[in-house]
Amino acid sequence: MKKKLYSKEESVQKQYGKSKFRIQKAINPSFDALSDFVASLPDSKSLPGKTIYSGRNDVSVVEIDGIRLSIKSYNRLTDVNRLLYGTLRKSKAQRAYEHAFALTNRGIETPMPVAFIDCFKHRILQKSYFICLYVNYPPLSDFIARPIAESEALFRALGRFTYRLHLCGVYHNDYNMGNILVMNSAPDYDFCLIDNNRMHFGKYSRRKSMKSMRRMILPADRYAIVGAAYAEASQTSDIGTVSKMLFYRDALALFYRFKQKVKKLRHLLGFKSRHHSTPESSTGSL
Numbered sequence: 001m002k003k004k005l006y007s008k009e010e011s012v013q014k015q016y017g018k019s020k021f022r023i024q025k026a027i028n029p030s031f032d033a034l035s036d037f038v039a040s041l042p043d044s045k046s047l048p049g050k051t052i053y054s055g056r057n058d059v060s061v062v063e064i065d066g067i068r069l070s071i072k073s074y075n076r077l078t079d080v081n082r083l084l085y086g087t088l089r090k091s092k093a094q095r096a097y098e099h100a101f102a103l104t105n106r107g108i109e110t111p112m113p114v115a116f117i118d119c120f121k122h123r124i125l126q127k128s129y130f131i132c133l134y135v136n137y138p139p140l141s142d143f144i145a146r147p148i149a150e151s152e153a154l155f156r157a158l159g160r161f162t163y164r165l166h167l168c169g170v171y172h173n174d175y176n177m178g179n180i181l182v183m184n185s186a187p188d189y190d191f192c193l194i195d196n197n198r199m200h201f202g203k204y205s206r207r208k209s210m211k212s213m214r215r216m217i218l219p220a221d222r223y224a225i226v227g228a229a230y231a232e233a234s235q236t237s238d239i240g241t242v243s244k245m246l247f248y249r250d251a252l253a254l255f256y257r258f259k260q261k262v263k264k265l266r267h268l269l270g271f272k273s274r275h276h277s278t279p280e281s282s283t284g285s286l
Contacts, residue, residue, distance in 0.1 A: 021126065025117040026097060034131075037064050038115045042127045047071055061134050068134040069114060072096070077125065086123040093118055093130040096197040100132065106168040109183060109192040111135045130197075137181035137192055144177065148221060154182070155222050157189035159229025166209040173198035176215040210241070214248040 021042070027035055041048075049062025049071065058073045074092045077085070085091040090098075093116040100113035111132040119127040140158065143151050158180070165172070172179070174195055181192040202208070218226065227242035234241070 019121060021119040021121050023117065023119055024094070025115060026094075027115040028113055030112075031067070031114045034064060034067070034069075034114060038117055038129075038131060041071070041117060041129050041131075042119045047073055070111065070132050070134040072130045074128040074130075077128075082125045083123070085118070085125040085128070086120050091116075091118045091125060091128045092197040093128040095199070096130040096132075096195075099196040099199045102201060103170065103193060103196065106170060108165065108168065108170060109190060110196060111192070111194060135181065135192060135194075137183050139178045140180040140182055140191075141177035143182065144218065144222065148225075151222070152225055153186050154189055155218075155225040156229040158191065159226040159231075160233045161189075161191050162213065162226070163209075163230050163233040166212070167204055169201050169203055171200050171202065171208055171212045172196070173200065173212070174215060175212055177217060206236075206244075210244040211248045213245050214252045216245075216249070 023039075023042070025038065027038060047058055047060035047062075049060040049069075051058060051060045053059040056076050058075060060071050062069055062071065072093070097113045097116040100110050103110045104112075111134070114131040114133065116130050117128075118125060140154075143154055162175075172193060179193060179195045181194060183190045183192050213226075216223070216226070223245065224242055227245050228238040231238040231241035
C-alpha cells in the first residue's frame, strides 16, 4: 500500500481585507512550519520574492526559513473556468499539487510539492497558488541547438524516459521542451517534469502514448532519435513509432493554424477576446 504523502485538504472561511473567502488548501506535512506563510499569500498585493516569469501565470522564487520555494499564481482564467473550478473541477493549483505526489509515487522526478491554496467567493475561484521546492535544472530546450555529436545521447535518454513515463501510466498533456528539465549530465541523464496540472493517469496505451508527444517541437533529426530510442525501449518498429509521432504532431499544428485563422476572422468581424479581469483579485494577476 502506497504511503499517502500529503495532508488532508482543509476548507475554511477566512477574511482578507474587506472580503470573506472560502479557502481550500493542503500542506505537505514535511513543511507544516510554512503554514502561516502559505495562508498569507492571498493577502499579498504581489507574489513575494523575485519574479522569474510573468504572463499567463506569474512565478516567483523566495527563501523562507532557509527553504527556497517556487510560487505559481494562476492568472488568466476565463469566467467560465473560475466557476467550473469553484463547483465541478479541481483547480490547476490543486491538480499540480496532487499530480506531483502521483509522479513521486511512480518514481518520476518533479519538484517536491509544498502546498496549494485556493480562494473562492460565491463559488467563484478568485486566487489560486501552487508552492513547491525550487529547482535550478536547465530545460531541455537549452540543448536543442547543440550539435548532434553532443546531444544524441541526451535525446536517446529522453526517448527511454518517455517510454518509462507511459509505462507508468503517466500522460503529460503539455509535454514540451520547456516542461522537461535535464537533471544530470552524460552519461547518466535523468529528467524532471514541471507544469504538471495538465496530466492524466491510466493504463499504458500505444495511441495515447504517441499522442502525448505531439507538443514536442524538435528538429527532424532529434525527433527521429527520440522516436528510435522509444521504439527500442518499447520493442516496436522505429519507422512506425516515428510516423505515429509525426502524425499527431502535424495534426496539432494543423489545428493551431486553423485556430489562428478563426481568430483573425473574428478580429476582422469585430469580436473581442473574452478574457476579463476579476475585481476580487487584489494582485491583479488572476
